[in-house]
Amino acid sequence: MDLFWIVVMACSLTGFTSCYWYIENTKEQKKIAGSTKSSPTADPPPKPVPPPRQLLPAALCLIVPANAIGNLRKNAQINVSEIEKLIDAASYFLCTSVEDANTTQQRLETDEDIANVSEKGEIYVRINIADGQEMIGKKIPYILKRNLPANGQSVITELAGLKSLSVSGLEKFNRV
Secondary structure, three states: HHHHHHHHHHHHHHHHHHHHHHHHHHHHHHHHHHHHHHOOOOOOOOOOOOOOOOOOOOOEEEEEEEEHHOOOOOOOEEOOHHHHHHHHHHOOOEEOOOHHHHHHHHHHHHHHHHHHHHOOOOOOOOEEOOOOOOOOOOOOOHHHOOOOOOOEEEEEEEEEOOOOOOOOOOOEEEEO
């Protein structure tokens, strides 16, 4: 029986000591955490400021059937849904920088008057998109449509009939 009381006293003494040290450590940690929060010298880390996004215009060049043009005119603004319809109707397309589009356009054989183009003829349409950097270089029509900026300035800068749908000038275009 004496051995039982010795074991109970030893366990109790060990338990009380462990509880005391646990409570003291918890108080100490709360003091440290509280002092770092209220410390005037501890500034929160600065949030990184993203660099301002530059608008990179893109030129969307399309070869579409004459009957897909409708009432579109040169130097007119065009909305996203009309651009999507033109992409769907296109047989060839290219989305590139404005400078590259200028050189590509010079290689095409075009006729400025689209009134002379038959209903089965092909029309070259160039649309400058102000915020089109996500579209440049895309080779799939679906991705072009998905990356169209929802609220950007888009202007038809060129609308011309193709004299012939030969390979000349269409090397850089993507065939649908």
